[in-house]
Amino acid sequence: MSVPKDDGALNALVDPAEDTTPDVVDSVALARLYGEPLFAMPQDLYIPPDALEVFLETFQGPLDLLLYLIRKQNFNVLDIPMAEVTRQYLSYVEQIREQNLELAGEYLLMAAMLIEIKSRMLLPVKKSDTGEEIDDPRAELVRRLLEYEQMKLAARKLDDLPQLGRDFQRSHAVMDLHIEQTLPDVSPEDLRNAWLDIMRRARLNAHHRITREQLSVRDHMSQILRRLGDVQFMEFNELFMERVDQGDAAAVIVVHFLAMLELARESLLEITQAEPYAPIYLRLSYMRAAA
Known part of the structure; x- marks a missing residue:
């Protein structure tokens, strides 16, 4: 089979007007140097003698x-x-x-x-001067x-212990924390318990103040004499209930009772009772003598 010669077509194949050869052929390139493909090893490449040295056994000394x-x-x-x-x-x-x-x-x-x-x-083997072996x-x-x-x-x-960077990595987390203070909810029961606790502490810390009151037995003796001077007899309870009704303190009632006993000891007052468990009556001794 013969092909007619065409000088124009042959010249176009030998010297094309546009270069259609690809700049990079990754399938046959050995390596890349600064982004450019290398299709053969450089002739002036220097490899140090120790670069390809292989140590089968390594010792520390x-x-x-x-x-x-x-x-x-x-x-x-x-x-x-x-x-x-x-x-x-x-x-x-x-x-x-x-x-x-x-x-x-x-x-x-x-x-x-x-x-x-x-x-x-x-x-x-020689022995030392002392006879022992060296x-x-x-x-x-x-x-x-x-x-x-x-x-x-x-x-x-x-x-063999776990090491940071070799066996594990330290984790780091960034957290955007926004702390907002919230007020607690208070129920009526909480208020009641708080109030009871305050009252309990108040009772534990209460102070009992003792004041000195000037009470005179002689003064109360005079009061009893004046009171019995207006009547012939007076029931025992009546003499003290008057003090209770007036709101006198217990100390005043005690002093009033001591004044009555002192009058009886000095024979200025008589204490009589008709029979056991009968009402007790008081009267002045000199009133009976006058009668």
């Missing part, structure tokens, strides 16, 4: 590494096989020494300590390892 080697192989921390542990420790130190010499310095110090302990264990060269290292493990477990327990 020489003691952490040493404790890891002991626990991983189920060695007894009180009876450490120094030859095997030292060999594994030096192997790890050699690896980190090739990558970071500054980091390896701290580990090299512990390696020297392990070699020293190993060499001391190879020497014959302490195990591993004793100080064991003490440090046990203390470090204890602190590490304590730190792990603290890290």
Whole structure:
């Protein structure tokens, strides 16, 4: 099948008047840089050597590494096989020494300590001047390892506790509070109870004032003599009912009774009664003598 040549159509395909190629092709772009798509990795891109470094095991220091080697192989921390542990420790130190010499310095110090302990264990055991055996060269290292493990477990327990920002977030709520003071409703029963309470307190705080009243027995004796001087006889109750009717106080009635007894003691007044339970009568003694 032959296609006629058309120079005008071919030139339009080679050099179109309007660019119809899309500016962004997301399906094939590797990344975006400042909003522009990248279709290939830049040739001048600098990647630091440590950027792609992967740490399979991370340790916080020489003691952490040493404790890891002991626990991983189920060695007894009180009876450490120094030859095997030292060999594994030096192997790890050699690896980190090739990558970071500054980091390896701290580990090299512990390696020297392990070699020293190993060499001391190879020497014959000698007794001290007192005859006692010298302490195990591993004793100080064991003490440090046990203390470090204890602190590490304590730190792990603290890290397991819920932490703000890691395990939970603090909630914040904005409340538009409008406080309006409301008066309580008062019922008649409430007023009654309040009034009864006031009266109860008033009775508890009541004051009894005692005043001194000038009462004279002699004065009342004169009054009784004048009263009986007008009559021949007077009933006992009548003499005192007059005082009661006048509204005299109890103290006045008592003094009036004492005045009557004093007149009878001085034989100026006679108190008579015809028979038991009969009315009692009063009369002046000198009135009878005159009769």
